[in-house]
Amino acid sequence: MPRLQPPAFVVRTLARQLGGPSGRLGAVVARMLNKGNRPTITAAVDALDLGGRETVADIGFGGGYGLDLLLKAVPDGVVHGVEPSADMLTRAARNHHEELAVARLQLHEAAMQSLPLASGLLDGWISLNTIYFVDDLGPAFDELARVLAPTGRGVLGVADPAWLAAQPVARHGFTVRPVAEVVARLERSGLTVEQRQVTGSRPTAGAAPYHLLVCTTGRPA
Secondary structure, three states: OOOOOOOHHHHHHHHHHHHOOOHHHHHHHHHHHHHHOHHHHHHHHHHHOOOOOOEEEEEOOOOOHHHHHHHHHOOOOEEEEEEOOHHHHHHHHHHOHHHHHOOOEEEEEOOHHHOOOOOOOEEEEEEEOOHHHOOOHHHHHHHHHHHEEEEEEEEEEEEOHHHHHOOHHHHOOOOOOOHHHHHHHHHHOOOEEEEEEEOOOOOOOOOOOEEEEEEEOOOOO
16 A cells, blocks of 8 residues: 655645744654654764763754753763754753753854854764755855864764655755765865764664764864
8 A cells, every 4th residue: 555645735844844943843843853863863972982071062953852962971061052943942941951050051043154163162063964954065064174173073964865865855945965975075174084874763674874974173183
């Protein structure tokens, strides 16, 4: 029996929400993102290999699960959350008012292309499922390289492009790029990239891998 497809307006609405959750539906999408992306976000934070005192960031944190994990990973450090959605910033502030009060968490409304962070500030950053909504990767990746400390590490997470391109939402506002193209652009921004693959939230035989691109600057400390 053929699988029923949701109406086009539902797909378009979901695609817009994935690019910037907002309103009551955005709250639902945020919970969905946290649940569905839990394994890959966990793997990204683990890949940073943090010691507990670092300054780190989740860039485009969406539902905020990455902020939760980073706060636990650096109990004596600082976490920056960068997010263009005002509603997701409000949600994060409500969930982490104590950490905000003591500046353990600092929130910024901004896009990846213009990070409000000092050069070399971050010992680590993660950014998952964000670049589908970035038209020009050059300025964005230049910023990711700029804010990373010489000894720091960043992790960019992207879904398998063949799998993503087959999803109905990807036809509405998503830019799907080959992983090799993403890696090449990171390298042009001065980053050295190690490619890793992890399993998503529902592993099945033949399931598409999720790609973690672990970045370092190659600059002397």
